[in-house]
Amino acid sequence: xxxxxxxxxxxxxxxxxxxxxxxxxxxxxxxxxxxxxxxxxxxxxxxxxxxxxxxxxxxxxxxxxxxxxxxxxxxxxxxxxxxxxxxxxxxxxxxxxxxxxxxxxxxxxxxxxxxxxxxxxxxxxxxxxxxxxxxxxxxxxxxxxxxxxxxxxxxxxxxxxxxxxxxxxxxxxxxxxxxxxxxxxxxxxxxxxxxxxxxxxxxxxxxxxxxxxxxxxxxxxxxxxxxxxxxxxxxxxxxxxxxxxxxxxxxxxxxxxxxxxxxxxxxxxxxxxxxxxxxxxxxxxxxxxxxxxxxxxxxxxxxxxxxxxxxxxxxxxxxxxxxxxxxxxxxxxxxxxxxxxxxxxxxxxxxxxxxxxxxxxxxxxxxxxxxxxxxxxxxxxxxxxxxxxxxxxxxxxxxxxxxxxxxxxxxxxxxxxxxxxxxxxxxxxxxxxxxxxxxxxxxxxxxxxxxxxxxxxxxxxxxxxxxxxxxxxxxxxxxxxxxxxxxxxxxxxxxxxxxxxxxxxxxxxxxxxxxxxxxxxxxxxxxxxxxxxxxxxxxxxxxxxxxxxxxxxxxxxxxxxxxxxxxxxxxxxxxxxxxxxxxxxxxxxxxxxxxxxxxxxxxxxxxxxxxxxxxxxxxxxxxxxxxxxxxxxxxxxxxxxxxxxxxxxxxxxxxxxxxxxxxxxxxxxxxxxxxxxxxxxxxxxxxxxxxxxxxxxxxxxxxxxxxxxxxxxxxxxxxxxxxxx
Amino acid sequence: xxxxxxxxxxxxxxxxxxxxxxxxxxxxxxxxxxxxxxxxxxxxxxxxxxxxxxxxxxxxxxxxxxxxxxxxxxxxxxxxxxxxxxxxxxxxxxxxxxxxxxxxxxxxxxxxxxxxxxxxxxxxxxxxxxxxxxxxxxxxxxxxxxxxx
Numbered sequence: 040x041x042x043x044x045x046x047x048x049x050x051x052x053x054x055x056x057x058x059x060x061x062x063x064x065x066x067x068x069x070x071x072x073x074x075x076x077x078x079x080x081x082x083x084x085x086x087x088x089x090x091x092x093x094x095x096x097x098x099x100x101x102x103x104x105x106x107x108x109x110x111x112x113x114x115x116x117x118x119x120x121x122x123x124x125x126x127x128x129x130x131x132x133x134x135x136x137x138x139x140x141x142x143x144x145x146x147x148x149x150x151x152x153x154x155x156x157x158x159x160x161x162x163x164x165x166x167x168x169x170x171x172x173x174x175x176x177x178x179x180x181x182x183x184x185x186x187x188x189x190x191x192x193x194x195x196x197x198x199x200x201x202x203x204x205x206x207x208x209x210x211x212x213x214x215x216x217x218x219x220x221x222x223x224x225x226x227x228x229x230x231x232x233x234x235x236x237x238x239x240x241x242x243x244x245x246x247x248x249x250x251x252x253x254x255x256x257x258x259x260x261x262x263x264x265x266x267x268x269x270x271x272x273x274x275x276x277x278x279x280x281x282x283x284x285x286x287x288x289x290x291x292x293x294x295x296x297x298x299x300x301x302x303x304x305x306x307x308x309x310x311x312x313x314x315x316x317x318x319x320x321x322x323x324x325x326x327x328x329x330x331x332x333x334x335x336x337x338x339x340x341x342x343x344x345x346x347x348x349x350x351x352x353x354x355x356x357x358x359x360x361x362x363x364x365x366x367x368x369x370x371x372x373x374x375x376x377x378x379x380x381x382x383x384x385x386x387x388x389x390x391x392x393x394x395x396x397x398x399x400x401x402x403x404x405x406x407x408x409x410x411x412x413x414x415x416x417x418x419x420x421x422x423x424x425x426x427x428x429x430x431x432x433x434x435x436x437x438x439x440x441x442x443x444x445x446x447x448x449x450x451x452x453x454x455x456x457x458x459x460x461x462x463x464x465x466x467x468x469x470x471x472x473x474x475x476x477x478x479x480x481x482x483x484x485x486x487x488x489x490x491x492x493x494x495x496x497x498x499x500x501x502x503x504x505x506x507x508x509x510x511x512x513x514x515x516x517x518x519x520x521x522x523x524x525x526x527x528x529x530x531x532x533x534x535x536x537x538x539x540x541x542x543x544x545x546x547x548x549x550x551x552x553x554x555x556x557x558x559x560x561x562x563x564x565x566x567x568x569x570x571x572x573x574x575x576x577x578x579x580x581x582x583x584x585x586x587x588x589x590x591x592x593x594x595x596x597x598x599x600x601x602x603x604x605x606x607x608x609x610x611x612x613x614x615x616x617x618x619x620x621x622x623x624x625x626x627x628x629x630x631x632x633x634x635x636x637x638x639x640x641x642x643x644x645x646x647x648x649x650x651x652x653x654x655x656x657x658x659x660x661x662x663x664x665x666x667x668x669x670x671x672x673x674x675x676x677x678x679x680x681x682x683x684x685x686x687x688x689x690x691x692x693x694x695x696x697x698x699x700x701x702x703x704x705x706x707x708x709x710x711x712x713x714x715x716x717x718x719x720x721x722x723x724x725x726x727x728x729x730x731x732x733x734x735x736x737x738x739x740x741x742x743x744x745x746x747x748x749x750x751x752x753x754x755x756x757x758x759x760x761x762x763x764x
Numbered sequence: 765x766x767x768x769x770x771x772x773x774x775x776x777x778x779x780x781x782x783x784x785x786x787x788x789x790x791x792x793x794x795x796x797x798x799x800x801x802x803x804x805x806x807x808x809x810x811x812x813x814x815x816x817x818x819x820x821x822x823x824x825x826x827x828x829x830x831x832x833x834x835x836x837x838x839x840x841x842x843x844x845x846x847x848x849x850x851x852x853x854x855x856x857x858x859x860x861x862x863x864x865x866x867x868x869x870x871x872x873x874x875x876x877x878x879x880x881x882x883x884x885x886x887x888x889x890x891x892x893x894x895x896x897x898x899x900x901x902x903x904x905x906x907x908x909x910x911x912x913x
Contacts, residue, residue, distance in 0.1 A: 107861030248863030249854040251799020251839035258798035311789040385864040434864030466804045670899025693808040702889040704901040
């Protein structure tokens, strides 16, 4: 057994230093009219987000990728509302990867971190408002009336006094020529007509998704296209040592065998021909830098980090928790562990790329538009501007598709064979070549004051960086990874003495963000621990949290609403409840799990979720995202775990990497409040409290405290899951 | 390579492929029907569910040589008179999120309600074993019950 911890795995080299420096940009994009490749040919760009054709049809640019969160509809609806467009005459397209569509603060175009609305809301409302003001100004000229007498509504600009009206299409050309307003005035919320206020729109992508006609990355067809299949090194970080091309010579359809950095690809006329050749291809592999590690060796690295004084960074300090704990006669202490996880979206990684002399064209299900451009530009030595990215629907993403490793493989294949190549990872490759959510090991100590509430809390976390591969700036060992400590720092509980220490572990395994980022594992630790403190103080867990949140009316409202909807404390005989609370991604969340124990197994009855994201822009979709998040959280709590043996990932398909299915899904009750002043995220929020709420309910039912996920690793199963135990 | 003939969505289909080619890749890659999805390749997730002689099968693990002479129905051919009641219910209940797995769920549900026109919740739980990573199961169950109602 040997371990070499290294942060310079070969796959990381590709990304090293690629990101632009983070720049804070003032919203100076109103005058930009990026050429809109996908817009109707006749549509005139009023600005980078709005184009209008002479027939009145409006084309709205969606800067983000649609991976199930409904952004394709809601993002466009926000612009349409400010524009006063007729929603039935609006078309939505995925924007190019281009400067006007970058995150307004990070100056970096990606879809993730539940940021698509909360970070773009101000920008895109201004874009819609600016276009509306330009349409009104153009109409005022045309009708020779003051702009103040005009009202834009449902795709028309109307002059009430004279009864005259012009359609957007009639004035689009004149509007596009108008000066861009420096400070467009967005509407007051009371005048929202398409989003918010409990409204909901049918999602634009759903009909095609039930017909089977929606185009995901894997469905792209390009003239002259051939197919590639990939086998990566069995051991993480390994590389092909020798490839015996003669072993597949003469096989039907085979065009080329190609060594990649950590893998080998076969390009063939058809996909299955590439797969057959890949199975027969003789490859010898050299081991990775990490050598032949297993779970025990990785666990020992976590334990060793706790035993060392070096490598720690202070993530939060309020007053002096260490002195308080040192002076206390009764310290309550616990350790929590969250497992390694794989993203495993239903659509495996794939991309179609055409590399020609003139430039590179990519068709990909990607969350990392700008990352893809930069990675390809560096690898192929061409300017970013020569890389055109067409985004498809994403069959799930969960963070995995922020990276461009799979797109690069397709590009290298295309360059080698001189034809467009669609490259598809088998599921086994999708898991083997994943950048995993690492295990989190949390040790937490607290001491209670005379009132029974925690007077001091000290949290120590060991976890590899999850931000480093997707960060525009370097994340160095010995510093704090802001995403890894999310949920432990700045939580709204009233605890006077607080300290959070973080050790960025170096492991021979690629690690990255995954839906819930740090909030998932950290909430499991913190909210399980708060429950333990409540029990130690002899208090009801809900009432205990009420005291801890007594300074925060919006947080209390979420807690109270969840307790009310779940009938907290009034469960039927034999049923038990647990709850947890989070302040995550700018939203508050409280979830209550209700379960019973049947023949020693868990029977899940109900999960109640109450979320306050400040504003709910689409009620039905927001509920769907939270509901789906609950299921994601249940998979993480009950079943999912990546384990390692001999430097390899053990289970590489859904028969071993288990997730929740329909029979395990309980009744889901979801509600929203809108008290927070700033708009928050939703996409990553839904799963956050589920593991702690579940374990807290299990404690209520059995008196047994489970501090390690998934529960399957502790031989705790659901009634349905027991079948597989 | 070998020739195989079968009926696909009511029309005659013929392909010349390696006999070990899964029906999934014949549909997607040779016949251009991409509504049937690749998820796992080992008949675990059900994203590739189609009907062979009216039975739901997982086409990623169903080789083309077993399809000779059979009737194959895919999501594209589920209904020849507008959307199937399940597809209508799926839209009504706004079921899909990323949507990738949904054709497989709809095909599995269609086979279920052909055999059991009024399935109970327990029937649905026993027979719908596909995987959805977005976690749309609760709405899938409601949509099946509504379509079968």
